[in-house]
Amino acid sequence: MKTPKKFVIRGGRTLHGEVEISGAKNAVVAILPATLLSDEPCIIENVPEISDVEISLRILRELGAEVTYMGPHTYRIDTRSVQSSTVPYESARRMRASYYFMGALLGRFGHCRVSMPGGCPLGDRPIDQHTKAFKKLGAKIRLEQGMVDITTTENGLQGTQIFFDCVTVGATMNTILAAVKADGMTIIENAAKEPHIVDLASFLNSMGADIMGAGTDTIKIRGTKYLRGTSYAVIPDQIEAGTYMVAAAATRGNVLVKNVIPKHLESIISVMEKIGVKIEQFDDAVRVSADGPLVKTSIKTRPHPGFPTDMQPQISALLCLAEGTSMIKEGVSEQRFQYVDELRRMGADIQVDGKVAVIEGTGHLTGAPVKACDLRAGAALMIAGLAASGVTTIEDIYHIERGYADMEGKLRALGACIEKKTFPQDPVHHEHAQITRQDAV
Ligand code: EPZ
Numbered sequence: 281m282k283t284p285k286k287f288v289i290r291g292g293r294t295l296h297g298e299v300e301i302s303g304a305k306n307a308v309v310a311i312l313p314a315t316l317l318s319d320e321p322c323i324i325e326n327v328p329e330i331s332d333v334e335i336s337l338r339i340l341r342e343l344g345a346e347v348t349y350m351g352p353h354t355y356r357i358d359t360r361s362v363q364s365s366t367v368p369y370e371s372a373r374r375m376r377a378s379y380y381f382m383g384a385l386l387g388r389f390g391h392c393r394v395s396m397p398g399g400c401p402l403g404d405r406p407i408d409q410h411t412k413a414f415k416k417l418g419a420k421i422r423l424e425q426g427m428v429d430i431t432t433t434e435n436g437l438q439g440t441q442i443f444f445d446c447v448t449v450g451a452t453m454n455t456i457l458a459a460v461k462a463d464g465m466t467i468i469e470n471a472a473k474e475p476h477i478v479d480l481a482s483f484l485n486s487m488g489a490d491i492m493g494a495g496t497d498t499i500k501i502r503g504t505k506y507l508r509g510t511s512y513a514v515i516p517d518q519i520e521a522g523t524y525m526v527a528a529a530a531t532r533g534n535v536l537v538k539n540v541i542p543k544h545l546e547s548i549i550s551v552m553e554k555i556g557v558k559i560e561q562f563d564d565a566v567r568v569s570a571d572g573p574l575v576k577t578s579i580k581t582r583p584h585p586g587f588p589t590d591m592q593p594q595i596s597a598l599l600c601l602a603e604g605t606s607m608i609k610e611g612v613s614e615q616r617f618q619y620v621d622e623l624r625r626m627g628a629d630i631q632v633d634g635k636v637a638v639i640e641g642t643g644h645l646t647g648a649p650v651k652a653c654d655l656r657a658g659a660a661l662m663i664a665g666l667a668a669s670g671v672t673t674i675e676d677i678y679h680i681e682r683g684y685a686d687m688e689g690k691l692r693a694l695g696a697c698i699e700k701k702t703f704p705q706d707p708v709h710h711e712h713a714q715i716t717r718q719d720a721v
Contacts, residue, residue, distance in 0.1 A: 287674040289665035290697035295533035302328035302685040303514035307476035309377035312336040313384035320509030321358040328685045335375045366393040383457030390432040403614025409451035439464030447583040462503040474584040475544045479515045486510040518544040519590045526594045529557040529570040530667040538565045547587045576604030593660035600628045602641040610635040619657030622650040647672040652679040
């Protein structure tokens with residue numbers, strides 16, 4: 281068991297300078313399994329150094345793939361020698377996105393055995409739409425000892441029409457992975473439209489797949505027997521970009537966020553401008569500054585192109601700093617306000633009723649020992665700690681490291697006073713008290 285690590289942040293400093301955004305987590309966790317569908321080696325570039333990628337690469341190796349580090353953010357993946365269609369439980373249970381190996385292995389072998397995705401602090405996260413799609417494609421599904429066993433008949437997967445009962449990123453991606461080598465045409469209706477879905481389709485099309493309409497609510501996939509190798513760069517992470525944009529605004533800084541696709545940030549930019557943040561757009565960068573008052577705002581999260589649910593905790597932290605009453609309605613996840621208790625420890629005044637949070641902006645926050653309960657909650661606590669007066673210690677930062685490459689280094693380069701510390705079990709309050717005393721001096 282690794283010694284737990286924590287972030288220690290001395291808040292109150294404005295962020296200045298430039299930050300480079302890494303490859304998109306929610307694209308790469310689907311693109312890496314998709315290499316199983318290639319009949320030749322692939323080179324994947326702009327791969328973010330995050331723990332979800334480490335797990336995905338480990339699963340590929342455990343399946344028998346040859347994974348070679350080719351240099352910064354670049355891997356060569358040759359899956360021709362893969363024989364196994366079973367994803368080891370120990371690896372799969374650590375990452376919800378391991379369910380993408382279901383579609384990829386089903387598309388490659390006509391069979392897969394993958395653990396049921398783990399629970400998650402975002403409330404109920406079923407995969408009924410994933411299994412609905414696999415059954416429509418001709419597969420049979422059995423659940424035993426927490427493992428999902430999916431097998432096709434001797435006819436293999438047959439193209440079909442699938443209508444999702446709800447807009448779901450995961451099921452849209454998984455259906456594309458399973459259908460890309462099926463016989464005939466598959467049409468997905470009510471598909472999710474996130475940029476990472478377009479990225480997966482672009483990656484597969486660069487290998488010779490025939491996928492049309494990704495990014496719209498109707499996606500057509502004509503099954504292709506042979507997929508050649510390719511070299512492909514993962515798109516920049518829109519949520520990482522949004523997170524640093526909010527951090528710049530929360531600290532009243534001035535930051536150039538580089539290596540972004542502004543088109544993917546439209547809803548984030550629109551909301552932040554409503555809050556009074558100044559944003560200049562360039563071809564592959566945005567400059568964020570906020571020297572005026574932050575304005576109370578009401579927001580609802582929606583599937584793309586709406587305001588992303590993965591930005592909801594971060595924007596909540598910002599609205600704690602605005603004067604007046606703001607409201608956030610969570611329109612996608614079942615429960616996504618668990619982080620509010622931690623923000624309250626920092627002086628936030630937030631009332632939650634089901635999927636609605638009402639934020640009484642007090643204009644300031646104070647440092648405290650807090651705990652990350654999921655990836656984006658951890659990001660929100662980082663933002664709050666950067667803006668707060670005094671010292672904030674954040675426990676369970678493994679959540680943050682799942683989806684943010686070198687957040688500590690990137691923030692320090694922007695002028696933040698942040699350290700990653702290893703604490704033996706639990707004297708954090710003692711440590712926090714010591715630092716606070718120093719800070720008080
Ligand atoms: C993906 O999760 C992302 N994860 C999540 O990002 C993101 O919050 C979510 O999409 C929404 O954008 C990855 O891409 C790895 P969904 P996913 O299927 O695929 C319901 C982060 O912070 N639903 O779009 O699990 C479900 O309950 C993570 O990077 C069903 O009912 O999300 C949820 O309420 C957190 N049945 C809603 O749809 C299903 O079969 C959206 O789920 C599938 C989903």
